[in-house]
Amino acid sequence: MSAHDDENKVPAALFKVPQPTIERLSAYLQCVRTLRDEGGETASSAEIAKRTGINAAQLRKDLSYFGEFGKPGLGYDLRALEAHLSRIMGLDVERDVLLVGAGNLGRALSSYAGFGRRGFRIVAAFDIDTEKVGAAMGAVPVYDLTQLSRVNAEMKTEVGVVAVPAGAAQGAVEALVAAGVRAILNFAPVSIKAPSGVTVRNVDLTSQMEILSYYLRSK
Amino acid sequence: MSAHDDENKVPAALFKVPQPTIERLSAYLQCVRTLRDEGGETASSAEIAKRTGINAAQLRKDLSYFGEFGKPGLGYDLRALEAHLSRIMGLDVERDVLLVGAGNLGRALSSYAGFGRRGFRIVAAFDIDTEKVGAAMGAVPVYDLTQLSRVNAEMKTEVGVVAVPAGAAQGAVEALVAAGVRAILNFAPVSIKAPSGVTVRNVDLTSQMEILSYYLRSK
Numbered sequence: 001m002s003a004h005d006d007e008n009k010v011p012a013a014l015f016k017v018p019q020p021t022i023e024r025l026s027a028y029l030q031c032v033r034t035l036r037d038e039g040g041e042t043a044s045s046a047e048i049a050k051r052t053g054i055n056a057a058q059l060r061k062d063l064s065y066f067g068e069f070g071k072p073g074l075g076y077d078l079r080a081l082e083a084h085l086s087r088i089m090g091l092d093v094e095r096d097v098l099l100v101g102a103g104n105l106g107r108a109l110s111s112y113a114g115f116g117r118r119g120f121r122i123v124a125a126f127d128i129d130t131e132k133v134g135a136a137m138g139a140v141p142v143y144d145l146t147q148l149s150r151v152n153a154e155m156k157t158e159v160g161v162v163a164v165p166a167g168a169a170q171g172a173v174e175a176l177v178a179a180g181v182r183a184i185l186n187f188a189p190v191s192i193k194a195p196s197g198v199t200v201r202n203v204d205l206t207s208q209m210e211i212l213s214y215y216l217r218s219k
Numbered sequence: 220m221s222a223h224d225d226e227n228k229v230p231a232a233l234f235k236v237p238q239p240t241i242e243r244l245s246a247y248l249q250c251v252r253t254l255r256d257e258g259g260e261t262a263s264s265a266e267i268a269k270r271t272g273i274n275a276a277q278l279r280k281d282l283s284y285f286g287e288f289g290k291p292g293l294g295y296d297l298r299a300l301e302a303h304l305s306r307i308m309g310l311d312v313e314r315d316v317l318l319v320g321a322g323n324l325g326r327a328l329s330s331y332a333g334f335g336r337r338g339f340r341i342v343a344a345f346d347i348d349t350e351k352v353g354a355a356m357g358a359v360p361v362y363d364l365t366q367l368s369r370v371n372a373e374m375k376t377e378v379g380v381v382a383v384p385a386g387a388a389q390g391a392v393e394a395l396v397a398a399g400v401r402a403i404l405n406f407a408p409v410s411i412k413a414p415s416g417v418t419v420r421n422v423d424l425t426s427q428m429e430i431l432s433y434y435l436r437s438k
Binding site: 018019020022023025026027029030034037053054088089090091095097103104105107108109111112113114115117118120158159163165166182183184185189191199201203204205206207208209210211212213214215216217 | 237238239241242244245246248249253256272273307308309310314316322323324326327328330331332333334336337339377378382384385401402403404408410418420422423424425426427428429430431432433434435436
């Protein structure tokens with residue numbers, strides 16, 4: 001497909017976009033959804049800036065990585081901006097997800113409504129605990145961790161979630177990578193390593209708690 | 220205590236500091252801990268900027284809200300910077316935390332190692348499910364949600380965590396606020412309202428997944 005097949009196409013050279021830009025795009029998208037939920041149809045970059053705490057010049061610069069969008073002075077059409085941002089983030093397709101860890105956190109994640117609503121579907125879980133293996137969590141089958149590569153040879157899922165204790169996290173990541181997973185969300189409170197070409201996001205639940213702590217201190 | 224009692228004292232007028240600054244301070248603190256874990260003793264603002272993706276001028280400006288810190292040209296002493304940031308964030312005290320929701324996510328959070336390591340201790344949990352009430356989760360007692368105000372009249376805990384389904388989140392927040400809680404971490408995938416004077420942080424597990432999605436799209 002040539003670059004001219006679709007005028008809304010996202011440019012191919014995405015790997016040049018800095019990671020903080022991607023994180024801000026996610027914040028803009030969240031903001032646009034909230035504005036639309038509130039019944040909004042258009043918004044200026046200043047309004048989005050105020051909501052997200054990211055300044056308007058930065059917003060325009062971040063969007064400019066992906067070609068022109070919006071007309072100066074008219075504000076953004078929120079429906080079009082949501083579609084544009086969703087396409088940039090690759091959210092215009094459904095994605096299957098593998099879960100390692102069928103403990104309390106794994107169970108919570110397998111039924112987390114937020115994932116399904118955004119097109120992420122946990123299709124299989126893996127654990128080393130033989131008491132958990134074989135007993136499905138809701139609609140999600142639980143396999144022995146040693147079966148990960150075999151199961152994913154058919155599924156060809158590229159996204160994995162790690163929900164195991166800190167000491168088991170590195171092993172879980174290695175098992176996912178060996179099975180062909182290229183993007184991993186890690187909930188274990190430990191830094192993990194992955195080979196180049198594999199993206200890992202560490203979800204640090206404590207950092208949000210620390211930000212809360214600031215507001216207690218300052219009152 | 221006057222402003223001169225302690226030269227490291229954080230200025231009182233903290234309410235003027237913008238929220239994005241507080242979020243960046245959390246990122247700097249995380250970065251400093253990682254550098255120290257790797258054996259580092261000092262770092263330039265340029266190094267911290269490179270790691271966090273936040274530019275060095277912004278780092279210096281953010282720190283400047285809290286008085287002078289560091290000497291130009293010498294880089295930061297990482298131990299001192301960690302202590303300074305921890306004090307700013309109010310992390311130099313231990314904090315008790317109330318948990319609403321004793322389901323899978325609540326159970327996972329009550330044993331999440333990351334919280335304890337940073338001085339946050341879940342001391343009591345609350346649920347509406349009579350089968351969960353009375354059965355402790357590890358060392359954490361589980362009370363009926365209707366007992367929240369009574370229990371906290373003694374505990375006087377100011378921090379709460381909401382780990383209930385979306386439909387029950389607003390009610391959980393109201394129960395916490397009525398019991399005197401002023402800072403709430405919300406894990407339910409829904410936006411909740413709190414009166415002014417109460418800080419709510421929404422933990423959106425999906426936004427991290429969406430950022431991962433970008434990296435799959437762009438490969």
